[in-house]
Amino acid sequence: MSEEQAHRALREELGVYALGAGTPEERAAVRAHLDGCAACRAELAELAPVAARLADADPDRLDEDPAPPPGLGDAVLARIAAESGRPQRDRVAHRRRTRLGAGALVLATAAAAFVAGWLVRPVPPPPPLESVAVQVTEPGITATADVVPHTWGVEVKLSGAGFTAGEVYRVAVLEEGGDAAPAGAFLGTGPVELDCNLNSAVLRPDAEGFVVVDAGGEVVVRSVF
Numbered sequence: 001m002s003e004e005q006a007h008r009a010l011r012e013e014l015g016v017y018a019l020g021a022g023t024p025e026e027r028a029a030v031r032a033h034l035d036g037c038a039a040c041r042a043e044l045a046e047l048a049p050v051a052a053r054l055a056d057a058d059p060d061r062l063d064e065d066p067a068p069p070p071g072l073g074d075a076v077l078a079r080i081a082a083e084s085g086r087p088q089r090d091r092v093a094h095r096r097r098t099r100l101g102a103g104a105l106v107l108a109t110a111a112a113a114f115v116a117g118w119l120v121r122p123v124p125p126p127p128p129l130e131s132v133a134v135q136v137t138e139p140g141i142t143a144t145a146d147v148v149p150h151t152w153g154v155e156v157k158l159s160g161a162g163f164t165a166g167e168v169y170r171v172a173v174l175e176e177g178g179d180a181a182p183a184g185a186f187l188g189t190g191p192v193e194l195d196c197n198l199n200s201a202v203l204r205p206d207a208e209g210f211v212v213v214d215a216g217g218e219v220v221v222r223s224v225f
């Protein structure tokens, strides 16, 4: 018998050996093979725990049909019910996720529509600027002006330089009939160019011009529309 054949033959004896069975000669043969065969030693090590459990078995009862533990049937039925219920819950959860997904899609669509709407939003045309003539009556001052006919009144856009730095200048819009409606004030900035938006409550059809008055009450800029 070759070593390989001996190995195969002894391997089949390992179960018997692990159970502590077999004749003294057979056990001696297995032990001799185990000394030189690592594979069989490893297999015996795996069999040992099983053999220990088998040793607890009562050979006299091996032919009996084992009775199921009480309550096993109910436990199995309950488990089956639980298992068959799980896919149902999964489907509900899936529907919930789907609804959330749809909600997110609606939100994204709305956001995209908002962005698109923002991009194509009607941009109001810039207010019409009406350039008006300006007379400067104070040396050193330069000034130009435009007016904007708002629905709430006329706006004077005044640009200029040479207004005494730190001095308060008041602006009034002149109405038909000679009344002067206050349109705000600004501080002079000396040689630095200034741009002021001065608002009045006079509607453009009623406005005939404006004046810029210095701190001493002198008109330094006058405009007649």
Ligand SMILES: [Zn+2]
Pocket (backbone or CB within 6 Å): 006, 007, 008, 010, 011, 033, 037, 038, 039, 040
């Ligand atoms: Zn072996």
